[in-house]
Amino acid sequence: xxxxxxxxxxxxxxxxxxxxxxxxxxxxxxxxxxxxxxxxxxxxxxxxxxxxxxxxxxxxxxxxxxxxxxxxxxxxxxxxxxxxxxxxxxxxxxxxxxxxxxxxxxxxxxxxxxxxxxxxxxxxxxxxxxxxxxxxxxxxxxxxxxxxxxxxxxxxxxxxxxxxxxxxxxxxxxxxxxxxxxxxxxxxxxxxxxxxxxxxxxxxxxxxxxxxxxxxxxxxxxxxxxxxxxxxxxxxxxxxxxxxxxxxxxxxxxxxxxxxxxxxxxxxxxxxxxxxxxxxxxxxxxxxxxxxxxxxxxxxxxxxxxxxxxxxxxxxxxxxxxxxxxxxxxxxxxxxxxxxxxxxxxxxxxxxxxxxxxx
Amino acid sequence: xxxxxxxxxxxxxxxxxxxxxxxxxxxxxxxxxxxxxxxxxxxxxxxxxxxxxxxxxxxxxxxxxxxxxxxxxxxxxxxxxxxxxxxxxxxxxxxxxxxxxxxxxxxxxxxxxxxxxxxxxxxxxxxxxxxxxxxxxxxxxxxxxxxxxxxxxxxxxxxxxxxxxxxxxxxxxxxxxxxxxxxxxxxxxxxxxxxxxxxxxxxxxxxxxxxxxxxxxxxxxxxxxxxxxxxxxxxxxxxxxxxxxxxxxxxxxxxxxxxxxxxxxxxxxxxxxxxxxxxxxxx
Amino acid sequence: xxxxxxxxxxxxxxxxxxxxxxxxxxxxxxxxxxxxxxxxxxxxxxxxxxxxxxxxxxxxxxxxxxxxxxxxxxxxxxxxxxxxxxxxxxxxxxxxxxxxxxxxxxxxxxxxxxxxxxxxxxxxxxxxxxxxxxxxxxxxxxxxxxxxxxxxxxxxxxxxxxxxxxxxxxxxxxxxxxxxxxxxxxxxxxxxxxxxxxxxxxxxxxxxxxxxxxxxxxxxxxxxxxxxxxxxxxxxxxxx
Numbered sequence: 001x002x003x004x005x006x007x008x009x010x011x012x013x014x015x016x017x018x019x020x021x022x023x024x025x026x027x028x029x030x031x032x033x034x035x036x037x038x039x040x041x042x043x044x045x046x047x048x049x050x051x052x053x054x055x056x057x058x059x060x061x062x063x064x065x066x067x068x069x070x071x072x073x074x075x076x077x078x079x080x081x082x083x084x085x086x087x088x089x090x091x092x093x094x095x096x097x098x099x100x101x102x103x104x105x106x107x108x109x110x111x112x113x114x115x116x117x118x119x120x121x122x123x124x125x126x127x128x129x130x131x132x133x134x135x136x137x138x139x140x141x142x143x144x145x146x147x148x149x150x151x152x153x154x155x156x157x158x159x160x161x162x163x164x165x166x167x168x169x170x171x172x173x174x175x176x177x178x179x180x181x182x183x184x185x186x187x188x189x190x191x192x193x194x195x196x197x198x199x200x201x202x203x204x205x206x207x208x209x210x211x212x213x214x215x216x217x218x219x220x221x222x223x224x225x226x227x228x229x230x231x232x233x234x235x236x237x238x239x240x241x242x243x244x245x246x247x248x249x250x251x252x253x254x255x256x257x258x259x260x261x262x263x264x265x266x267x268x269x270x271x272x273x274x275x276x277x278x279x280x281x282x283x284x285x286x287x288x289x290x291x292x293x294x295x296x297x298x299x300x301x302x303x304x305x306x307x308x309x310x311x312x313x314x315x316x317x318x319x320x321x322x323x324x325x326x327x328x329x330x331x332x333x334x335x336x337x338x339x340x341x342x343x344x345x346x347x348x349x350x351x352x353x354x355x356x357x358x359x
Numbered sequence: 360x361x362x363x364x365x366x367x368x369x370x371x372x373x374x375x376x377x378x379x380x381x382x383x384x385x386x387x388x389x390x391x392x393x394x395x396x397x398x399x400x401x402x403x404x405x406x407x408x409x410x411x412x413x414x415x416x417x418x419x420x421x422x423x424x425x426x427x428x429x430x431x432x433x434x435x436x437x438x439x440x441x442x443x444x445x446x447x448x449x450x451x452x453x454x455x456x457x458x459x460x461x462x463x464x465x466x467x468x469x470x471x472x473x474x475x476x477x478x479x480x481x482x483x484x485x486x487x488x489x490x491x492x493x494x495x496x497x498x499x500x501x502x503x504x505x506x507x508x509x510x511x512x513x514x515x516x517x518x519x520x521x522x523x524x525x526x527x528x529x530x531x532x533x534x535x536x537x538x539x540x541x542x543x544x545x546x547x548x549x550x551x552x553x554x555x556x557x558x559x560x561x562x563x564x565x566x567x568x569x570x571x572x573x574x575x576x577x578x579x580x581x582x583x584x585x586x587x588x589x590x591x592x593x594x595x596x597x598x599x600x601x602x603x604x605x606x607x608x609x610x611x612x613x614x615x616x617x618x619x620x621x622x623x624x625x626x627x628x629x630x631x632x633x634x635x636x637x638x639x640x641x642x
Numbered sequence: 643x644x645x646x647x648x649x650x651x652x653x654x655x656x657x658x659x660x661x662x663x664x665x666x667x668x669x670x671x672x673x674x675x676x677x678x679x680x681x682x683x684x685x686x687x688x689x690x691x692x693x694x695x696x697x698x699x700x701x702x703x704x705x706x707x708x709x710x711x712x713x714x715x716x717x718x719x720x721x722x723x724x725x726x727x728x729x730x731x732x733x734x735x736x737x738x739x740x741x742x743x744x745x746x747x748x749x750x751x752x753x754x755x756x757x758x759x760x761x762x763x764x765x766x767x768x769x770x771x772x773x774x775x776x777x778x779x780x781x782x783x784x785x786x787x788x789x790x791x792x793x794x795x796x797x798x799x800x801x802x803x804x805x806x807x808x809x810x811x812x813x814x815x816x817x818x819x820x821x822x823x824x825x826x827x828x829x830x831x832x833x834x835x836x837x838x839x840x841x842x843x844x845x846x847x848x849x850x851x852x853x854x855x856x857x858x859x860x861x862x863x864x865x866x867x868x869x870x871x872x873x874x875x876x877x878x879x880x881x882x
Contacts, residue, residue, distance in 0.1 A: 086451060134623045137630045140450055141394045145581040146622055152574045153615035160612050272570065276458055283455050319473040323466035330462030337452045337459070338444055515749050522735055522746050528697065529733035533794065534721035534750035 037208045041201040048197045049190070057189035061261070062301055064193035068257035070297035071200040073281045074207050074290050075250025080279075081287040082211055083243035084223030086144045089151030091275035092131075093248040096124045096154070097255025098265040102171040103164075105259075113175075117199060117256055124252020125245050132244030136237050151275040155267035170266030173259065196257045203250050208290055210246065219243055273326075280333050286343025295344035303329060365488055366607040367600055372493035373575075374599020375500040379555035380576025381583060381591035382504065383548040388585045390524040390544035392450070393442060396457040399573035400464035401437065401549050402556030403566065405429040407472050409557060410479060410564055419480055426553045434549025438542045469566045476563035485561070496558045503551055504592055510547075511588075520544055571615065575602065578618045582625045584632025593634065597621075646709055648673040648834050649694075649725075649802050654703035656693050663689040665858040666703065671802075671851070674828055676835040678845040678866065681855035681879070687838040688730060690855065691804045694836075695720050695727035707802060721750055724801035728808065732791030736780030740771055743779050743790055747797030757797075764793040767823055785816040792820065796827070802834045809839065821848045846870050854879045 028036065048067075052060045076090050100123045104116045111119075135146050158165040165171065177188030186194070210216055218239045221229040230236045259265045277300055285296030307325030316324070336343060380398065387395045395401075405426040413422030441460060445452040483491035511517035522530040523540035530537050559572040575598055583594025598618060605617040625633060647670035654667045664686050671677050679687050692698035694705050696717035705713045707725050720727070726747075734743050744764055748757050765772040768789040774782060779790055788808050795803055803824075809817040825848070827833045839845035846852050846866040853863040854875075862875050869875060 080451070086454060088454075134627060138626055139630070141388065141585055142581055142626060142630065142632070144394060144454065145577045146619070146626065149574055149578055149615065149619040149622055152571070153619040156612045156615050160610065276462070279455070279458065280462075283451075287451070320470045322474060323469040326462050327466035327470070330459040330464075330466060333459030333462070334441065334456055337455050338441075341448075341452070515745075518738075518742055518746060519749060521738060521742075525737045526733065526735045528729070529735055530746070531697070531717045532695065532721070532727050532729065532733060533746045533798070534718050535746070536718050 033212050034205070034209050037205045041205050045194070045198060045201055049194055052190040052193045053186075057187065060187075060189035060193045062305070064189075064196040064257075064261050065301045066294075066297045067193070067196040067200040068254040068261065069278075069281065069300050070293050071203045071257070072251050072254035072278055073285065073296045073300075074204055074293035075247035075254070076278055076282050077287070077290055077293050078207055078211060078219070078250070079243050079247035080282060081289070081292070082216060082223060083219035083240060084226075085240060085243065086140065087147040087244075087247075088144050088279060089147030089149070089275050090247070090251050090278050091270045091272070092147075092150045092154045093124050093127060093251030094255035094258065094274065095265075095267075095270035096127050096248075097121075097252030098259040098270065099158075099165060099171065099255075100124070100252070101256035101259040102173050102265040105173040105175070106171060113195070113260070117253065120252050120256040121249045124255070125249040127252070128245035128248025129241065131248065132241040135244070136241050148272070148275075151270075152272050155270045158267045166266075168267060170264055170269075172264050175260050175263060192261055196261055199253060199257050203253055204290065207246070207250065211290065215239070215242065277329070280329055283333060284336055284343055286345030289345050291348070292343055292345040295348065299332075299344070303332075362607065366603045368489040368493065370600035370603025371596060372489070372496045372599070373603060374579075374596035375497045376555050376559045376572060376595075377575045377579045377598050378592045378595025379500045379503065379551050379558070380573060381580035381595045382507070382588055383552035383555065384577060384580040385583070385585055385588050385591040386507075386544055386548040386551070388580075389588075390520070390541050391438070391442060391446065391453075393453040393457065394577070394585075395437075395545075395548070396454065397437065397460035397464065398549070398552045398576075399556075399569040400461045400468075401430060401433045402552040403468055403569050404433060404464055405549075405553035406479070406556045406560045406564055406568075407468055410472070410477060413480065419482060423482070423557060426557050427550050430549040430551075430553030430556075431546045434552075435542050435546040437549070438545035442545070443538065443541075465566045472564075472566075474566055476565040476568075479561050479564040481561045482557070492561075499554060499558070503554055504588075507547070507551070507588070516543070574615060575599075575618055578622050582622055582632055584629075584635030587632070587634040590632055590634030594632070645673060647671055648675075648708055649836065650704075650706040650709075651694065652704040652706070654690070654693055654705065655701045656689065656698055657701055663858050664693060667855070667858070667860055668703075669853050669860060669863065671834055671836060673801075673834055674832045675851055676824070676828060676837065676849045677851035677853065678842075678849040679836060679838045679853050679855060680842045680845060681861075683840075685855040686858040687855055688806055689858075691727060691729075691806050691836070691838055695725065695804060697727070697729075721798050721800070724799075725804070726795040726798050726800040726802070727804040728791045728795050728806060730806040730810070732787050732808075734779045734782075734787050734790050734794070736778060738779060739776050740779055740782070740790055741775045743794050744771075744797055747794035748799075751798065760797050760799075764797060767796070768793050784811050785813065785820075788812060788816075788820060792823075800833070802836065804836045804838075806838045807840060808837070809841065809844070814844070817844070818848075842876075843870070 048063065052063060055063065072090065072094055076087065079085050079087055097120045100120045101116055104111060104119060131150065135143050138146060158170065159167055178186045178191035182191070218229070218234045221232065221234055222236055222239055226236060258269070281296030281300040282292065284299050285292030285294065304325045307328050308321065311321030311324040340346065383398055384395060387393060408429045409422035409426035412425040413419055437460065441456050442453060445456055481492045482495050485492040511521060519530070519535045520540045520543060522533070523535050523537040524544065527537045555572070555576065556569055560568055576595070579594035579598045580591050582598065583590025583592070598621065601621060602614045602617055606614050649671040651667060651669045654664055655662065656664045667690060679690060681687050689698060693700050696712065696715055700713055703713070704711055707723050710723060712720060712723055712725070738746070741761065744761055745757055748760050752760070770786050771789055771793060774786065779787065782790060792805070792808065808820060824833065824835055828835070837845060837849060846869055849866050852866050852869045854861045854869070856879060861879055862869065
């Protein structure tokens with residue numbers, strides 16, 4: 001899979017035993033980062049294709065949802081985990097992406113999907129530049145407050161411009177399924193999942209490449225000690241804005257995937273809860289590693305499902321059942337911080353180390 | 360002109376609520392350098408307790424008192440159980456813990472009292488321009504602010520609390536029990552939060568009823584400067600009146616965006632809020 | 643039989659992570675003694691004071707004040723046992739006024755009236771503070787800040803006063819004034835002072851006993867006169 005973390009993950013992902021495999025591992029490590037990431041992404045996409053060819057359409061939908069949540073959380077990881085800026089309003093960029101996508105499909109129906117996606121990235125990056133530049137001087141709690149207001153304020157635009165944005169009902173679009181040429185080979189739901197994951201993996205390759213490069217080192221330097229980073233000649237303001245823009249682009253792309261997958265964009269899907277859930281997923285997955293985004297996104301999608309299922313199977317009243325997922329999520333957040341600050345990724349890594357020691 | 364006066368008066372009454380919430384955030388921020396994102400949820404539970412007590416006794420003011428007591432207990436418990444363990448670690452930890460608590464308490468409120476809205480009474484008559492309820496809102500927040508000022512400035516407890524917030528180590532060396540003081544600060548802040556909740560909730564109570572108010576409260580606190588209680592009060596009234604104009608002249612759906620705009624404009628001129636003293640607090 | 647020492651430290655050890663900061667330090671200070679703790683930077687002087695006053699967790703050993711074991715007592719309780727620590731830089735709270743800082747020193751023990759009397763005594767001892775009583779402590783000069791720090795400590799009516807480099811950054815004249823005040827207080831009330839100093843010569847000239855720390859352990863100790871006159875020791879540890 002994608003080499004999301006630098007040497008460690010690459011080492012963990014490659015088997016250690018056998019002379020032949022060691023030579024292979026060495027050759028793998030000798031590849032440039034970008035090539036490694038691309039190869040891993042291709043492998044991951046193949047994996048998604050194979051996985052979705054045996055799963056049911058509803059599971060395909062869940063797998064695809066994990067995909068776009070992962071992209072959004074990974075973008076947030078770059079912002080919070082790497083550059084140390086706390087944003088509580090990342091749902092706002094998903095909102096922008098989702099509505100841009102919907103508007104493009106509605107008003108320019110002839111444009112190909114990839115162009116729509118690209119346009120969405122541009123729009124959300126522009127939004128990221130605006131917000132990032134406006135908030136670049138803000139630190140800690142002030143940034144959190146501003147982004148919080150953004151996340152709550154932006155969706156109310158839909159009510160202000162009901163003709164364009166559809167008011168509280170939002171916008172509905174129809175997306176094409178699998179191309180006719182592939183119709184015997186791939187189901188519609190599988191095609192959707194593959195498209196979403198392709199988008200996500202492209203985003204992840206970019207994130208992984210950036211974070212292991214010079215820009216990533218600068219961000220971590222700023223996160224660890226802003227004053228020292230400035231003294232060392234790192235352009236602090238610019239780096240922070242760049243982190244903001246990249247993560248806004250990922251958020252927008254994730255929002256576009258959301259609209260593409262579900263065929264709707266409604267203001268209620270981008271309420272404050274979404275922004276908080278993204279942050280929660282990030283912490284749950286583990287701060288500081290892009291792998292955390294995967295575990296966080298899986299948790300985000302499946303907690304909701306399991307929580308609801310659990311509540312139903314226990315025959316709880318609707319009042320209780322409706323609130324099980326949110327309470328579960330909150331409890332987990334608190335426990336993670338108090339007991340397991342490295343998040344799920346820390347746990348996975350420790351397990352991996354244990355297994356390797358045994359083997 | 361009449362419309363303008365109405366909007367101003369309404370804005371002041373709403374602003375009093377934002378000011379109270381902002382004040383509760385600032386007290387906690389000063390003491391522990393934490394933004395208490397769980398504040399609306401603590402207030403929400405207090406309001407639901409008031410609802411239950413009022414239902415049971417038929418007396419609004421018994422419910423009111425119960426809300427304040429609930430705020431006190433919840434605030435103290437939050438500090439002791441959740442905040443003290445993450446004290447001195449990454450600031451993100453406190454953010455996450457309070458957000459987690461927000462989710463838990465809002466969910467718990469939905470479980471106990473259901474997600475459906477229940478009607479919730481105003482303290483006094485609420486009809487007409489600048490109704491008795493509006494006056495009550497302004498007056499109670501004003502009294503709370505004065506009491507708080509008196510407590511901080513003129514009592515040994517207030518002196519201890521300020522010392523613990525400004526310089527915990529020096530405070531310990533003079534015999535101040537710093538942990539106890541921070542807990543007291545959280546308790547007092549949550550009482551004021553509960554007051555804001557009681558004023559903001561009517562006519563209906565439901566688990567998300569305080570979310571928007573909280574956004575305006577945090578905007579007010581940030582605009583006023585998180586270090587300054589006086590700034591929180593001014594910021595609250597400022598936001599209240601400005602948003603009342605925006606809502607009256609441009610449309611109520613724009614208020615959150617207007618709050619964001621005010622916040623961005625103020626912070627771009629003064630990144631630490633309007634009233635934060637320029638002296639850097641490095642000891 | 644000699645009187646029990648007011649401050650007794652028995653093989654105190656503590657560390658920062660894997661680094662040992664104090665290695666089995668023992669010392670005893672008689673009532674009314676003024677003693678200096680000397681040593682190079684990083685010898686453990688400040689750590690010693692912080693360990694005595696409870697700010698730093700101790701690995702092993704004991705701290706006894708008036709025969710009472712305070713080793714595991716939290717720092718905020720020490721003032722109740724008559725021991726007050728003035729940390730490096732004084733630890734005045736710059737946001738509070740001079741008067742509030744002083745009040746803080748006596749809050750734990752006394753009522754309003756007693757505090758007013760004590761406050762007046764402090765203004766008599768340190769006259770420059772009087773005309774600045776309602777200014778924030780952040781506006782004071784270095785010397786005034788040190789006076790305020792010591793004044794706040796004295797408001798607690800301590801039996802033992804731990805002072806961490808009170809002369810840092812001050813003019814020698816002011817340092818001498820402050821030390822003279824402490825000597826007077828010892829004569830009047832039997833105050834005991836433990837003084838951490840970088841400048842060994844001036845510290846030994848105003849104290850009656852000296853302990854020299856080196857790498858977290860007591861290297862030499864003795865009366866100040868003896869330490870001043872022992873050339874070999876001076877060259878080895880005190881560098882003059």
